[in-house]
Amino acid sequence: MRRLPPLWVMGLANGTLGFASGIMNFVMPQLMASVHVPEPKIALITAIAVSPNFWCFMFGPMLDVRFSRRWYATVLAIVSGAAATIAMLSLHHLLVLQAAMVMCNASAALSAAALGGWLSNIVPDVQKNSLSKWINIALVCGTGLIVGLSGELVRGLGIVPAAVALGLLIVLPTCTFVLIPAPGPDRRLAGESFAQFNREVLALLRRREVLIVLLLFLSPCSSFVMPNLMGGLGADFHASARAVSFWGGVGAFIPGLLGCFLFPVIARRLKLRFFYLANGILGCLFTLSLVAMPHTTATFAGALFGEYMFQAVAFSIQIGIVFEAIGPDNPLAATTFSFLTAATNVPVTYVTAIDGRAYARAGITGTLFMDAAIGIVTCLVAGVVLAQLERGRGQSGSGKMELVEAVREEV
Secondary structure, three states: OOOOOOHHHHHHOOHHHHHHHHHHHHHHHHHHHHOOOOHHHHHHHHHHHHOHHHHHHHHHHHHHEOOOHHHHHHHHHHHHHHHHHHHHOOOOOHHHHHHHHHHHHHHHHHHHHHHHHHHHHHOOHHHHHHHHHHHHHHHHHHHHHHHHHHHHHHHHHOHHHHHHHHHHHHHHHHHHHHHOOOOOOEOOOHHHHHHHHHHHHHHHOOOHHHHHHHHHHHOOOOOOOHHHHHOOOHHHHOOOHHHHHHHHHHHHHHHHHHHHHHHHHHHOOOOHHHHHHHHHHHHHHHHHHHHHOOOOHHHHHHHHHHHHHHHHHHHHHHHHHHHHHHOOOOOOHHHHHHHHHHHOOHHHHHHHHHHHHHHHHHHHHHHHHHHHHHHHHHHHHHHHHHHHHHHHHHHHHHHHHHHHHHHHHHO
């Protein structure tokens, strides 16, 4: 096999997912708002568009059969780019727009999954943590770059050339694929792969540790969906279209990097699950504080900065918790990873829809209050449940030690 390129080159190949996420979750709400689509409708369309992030993992087994993962990653990136272009050109045809947004997100997520499976087979274990860092940086920075660039492209070129250019940008990271060795595909039938996947998922659900993590991720403890809605809320803060694009890009890029680098520092001092809940509570308190702030461009910029930072920290903690649940030498490592990371996107979908309904009833204040209240309440409830589980585990462990000591005395 050829020599591997630097880790940052392989990690930044995940830019396809970052670019697609930025366009679908921030740029499209902004464009829909520019043609006067109501905010509740924007929130509903966005919620449906992000839903592939939790259900498309079911198609993951097809990425391991017939063709190489490089082939799947490339073709799916092209489909994602084409769907993004179609979505941007369908602002007055909401059914077409919604279908294209779903296709864009689903294809980008599956392309990233193919890339992840490909790289996990060729990168040594000792380098995988560093690779994960660069993959996350590509996601965060790709989102920030595309958000900041898209507004200028639309204003400078017009919607049609900008849509084509942004679609091509989604495909651009695949140029690095020629530098990365690509082992041959598994020649099994797809039916065999799906059957094995189903057996592995059932095996996962028998593990107590996995069930605890699954319930934690399915609750909206640290979902941070506000960045997905802020692109359509610029007018509520009296921010111009240019300000929305600029602060959206800066707000995703800089706080995203800060969150990625803060995570390992704090994680050394706090258990990941309680860190996850603490980050959720602090982030929701920040969201709640925005209710009392004046609706100005400065507030909009600060809101983006804070929301993206807490979101980036939450993403990093989620991956850390997944790695803890996987444990060492787990034969179901890949299935566990895809299954649990997909679960983290479930609350993103339903909280986005709930926030949209809150906006219909009470405007931006209702959205901010509802988002914060949901997160704070669920974090407190989850904290109590986790504390009781930890206490029960400690008592169980103490009882086992006493039993061992009694047996030793008898012997």
